[in-house]
Amino acid sequence: MRIEDEIHQxxxxxxYRRLMANLLFTNNxxxxxxxxxxxxxxxxxxxxxxxxxxxxxxxxxxxxGDIQNRMVDRNSNxxxxxxxxxxxxxxxxxxxxxxxxxxxxxxxxxxxxxxQEVDAMFPSLMERFHNLSQEEAVLVSNLLDKLRG
Amino acid sequence: MRIEDEIHQxxxxxxYRRLMANLLFTNNxxxxxxxxxxxxxxxxxxxxxxxxxxxxxxxxxxxxGDIQNRMVDRNSNxxxxxxxxxxxxxxxxxxxxxxxxxxxxxxxxxxxxxxQEVDAMFPSLMERFHNLSQEEAVLVSNLLDKLRG
DNA sequence: ATCATATATTTGTATAGACAAGTAATGTAT
DNA sequence: ATACATTACTTGTCTATACAAATATATGAT
Numbered sequence: 001m002r003i004e005d006e007i008h009q010x011x012x013x014x015x016y017r018r019l020m021a022n023l024l025f026t027n028n029x030x031x032x033x034x035x036x037x038x039x040x041x042x043x044x045x046x047x048x049x050x051x052x053x054x055x056x057x058x059x060x061x062x063x064x065g066d067i068q069n070r071m072v073d074r075n076s077n078x079x080x081x082x083x084x085x086x087x088x089x090x091x092x093x094x095x096x097x098x099x100x101x102x103x104x105x106x107x108x109x110x111x112x113x114x115x116q117e118v119d120a121m122f123p124s125l126m127e128r129f130h131n132l133s134q135e136e137a138v139l140v141s142n143l144l145d146k147l148r149g
Numbered sequence: 150m151r152i153e154d155e156i157h158q159x160x161x162x163x164x165y166r167r168l169m170a171n172l173l174f175t176n177n178x179x180x181x182x183x184x185x186x187x188x189x190x191x192x193x194x195x196x197x198x199x200x201x202x203x204x205x206x207x208x209x210x211x212x213x214g215d216i217q218n219r220m221v222d223r224n225s226n227x228x229x230x231x232x233x234x235x236x237x238x239x240x241x242x243x244x245x246x247x248x249x250x251x252x253x254x255x256x257x258x259x260x261x262x263x264x265q266e267v268d269a270m271f272p273s274l275m276e277r278f279h280n281l282s283q284e285e286a287v288l289v290s291n292l293l294d295k296l297r298g
Numbered sequence: 299a300t301c302a303t304a305t306a307t308t309t310g311t312a313t314a315g316a317c318a319a320g321t322a323a324t325g326t327a328t
Numbered sequence: 329a330t331a332c333a334t335t336a337c338t339t340g341t342c343t344a345t346a347c348a349a350a351t352a353t354a355t356g357a358t
Contacts, residue, residue, distance in 0.1 A: 002294050008219045009205070015286040016278040017271075020179070024194075024221045026293045027176035030169070035316090044344090045173075056158070064307060070157045072173045075345065079308055101306045101353045122166075129165040131298045137164040140292045144175045145151050147289070149280045184346085193314085213337060224315060228338055250323045250336045 037125050041118055046076045047085055051115055054091060054107035061104035063096065090114055186274050190267055195225045196234055200264055203240060203256035210253030212245065239263055 003022045004010065012018035031045075038048055053070045054062055062070075064078045071078075082105055085091040090111030096102035107115075129137065152171045153160065161167035180194075187197055202219045203211055211219075213227045220227075231254055234240040239260030245251035256264075278286065 001297060003290065006297075007221060014275075015283050015290065016275050016281075019278065019281075019286045019290045020275075021221055022290045022293045023172075023176060023179055026297060027172060028222055028224070029297050030172055046344095065305085072156060072170055073177055075177065075347095077308095077345075080344090099306085099354075103307070126163075126165050126169075129168060129296065132165075132168075132292065132296050134164050136292055136295070137168045140289060140296070141152065141164065141168045141171045143281065143285055143289045144171045146285070147278065147281050148150060148155075148175060148178050195314090214335090222315095224317095226315075226338090229314085248324075248336085252337070 033125070033128055037121070038118075041114070041121065042088070043114070043118070046071070046073055046081055047090075048115075048118060049073070050078075050081055050085060051090060051107060051111055054105060055112065055115055058107050058112070061094070061096075061106045063102045063104060065102075067105065085111070182274065182277055186270070187267075190263070190270065191237070192263070192267070195220070195222055195230055196239075197264075197267060198222070199227075199230055199234060200239060200256060200260055203254060204261065204264055207256050207261070210243070210245075210255045212251045212253060214251075216254065234260070 003018060003025055004012075006025060007021065009021075012021065034045055038045055041048075043051075049071055050067055053067055064082075067082075068074065068076075068078050082091060082093060082103075086093060088110075090108055092106050092108060094104045094106075096104050132140065152158075152167060152174055155174060156170065158170075161170065183194055187194055190197075192200075198220055199216055202216055213231075216231075217223065217225075217227050231240060231242060231252075235242060237259075239257055241255050241257060243253045243255075245253050281289065
């Protein structure tokens with residue numbers, strides 16, 4: 001459905017403004033799919049993102065700064081995110097012995113199991129992207145990379 | 150910059166997951182430009198969105214439901230958004246006389262002036278989109294429309 | 299060794315978002 | 329006419345986000 005019809009706007013001043021509205025609107029559309037999906041699994045998007053980052057380094061730990069730099073949403077408060085994940089038993093935190101300012105975060109077995117549970121559900125989530133062919137998905141992705149510069 | 154480099158991830162499981170991460174990351178990038186831009190003008194994105202909708206109908210009023218349906222971010226609480234805009238003197242609200250459940254919202258002269266102030270700054274904001282040619286902007290926009298189905 | 303500066307994480311706070319429940323006016327079926 | 333459902337907006341509450349300030353540790357210059 002054209003963005004003009006989605007937000008009942010006859011036309012945009014220019015193609016860049018149309019793209020801006022479209023990016024914001026599409027992100028909302030995406031969140032409306034992702035938030036309930038992860039909520040059903042007892043996670044938020046950001047919590048899942050952190051777990052996936054930790055799995056990538058497992059069994060090595062990752063410190064807060066590195067977690068932040070690898071997150072899709074850079075605005076998240078890592079301290080409070082990790083607190084939630086510890087409560088759920090998905091990660092551990094320890095003070096780094098070589099630099100005591102840093103915190104080492106590791107994913108637990110329970111956390112790995114939760115990620116496997118998410119993985120099993122992922123294909124059904126990804127179906128919503130299949131309005132685009134694989135080639136089109138690559139094309140959009142590359143153009144977004146180019147947009148950000 | 151490629152999304153892989155932005156979030157320090159070697160590769161994605163498939164092109165659709167890469168697109169998903171890229172959409173979320175690009176939206177964050179966009180918000181990091183838009184939020185300070187509008188903040189500098191004393192508005193939030195959603196407040197600006199509402200004012201623009203009201204200008205589109207001016208001098209006719211728009212009711213809450215219609216505002217919600219035309220907003221880029223559908224999750225906004227229109228009641229509280231309008232409260233803020235009334236405080237600032239940018240809109241008025243009146244009970245609709247033909248259906249007393251509905252609220253008629255109108256933009257004021259002050260609101261129109263504020264929008265003119267925003268318009269004057271818009272070209273500088275749009276420069277950040279010029280990494281894409283006009284044709285590419287149209288292409289991405291159309292593919293996003295297609296993605297949502 | 300001391301002090302200033304930088305780095306890494308934490309905490310506080312004000313505002314916004316998500317979502318459920320509430321209120322008031324209208325429409326509809328009997 | 330009355331009761332029930334629907335519509336349109338409001339309010340409450342809990343959580344998350346944005347951003348500034350605070351704390352703790354490490355580094356570097358004198």
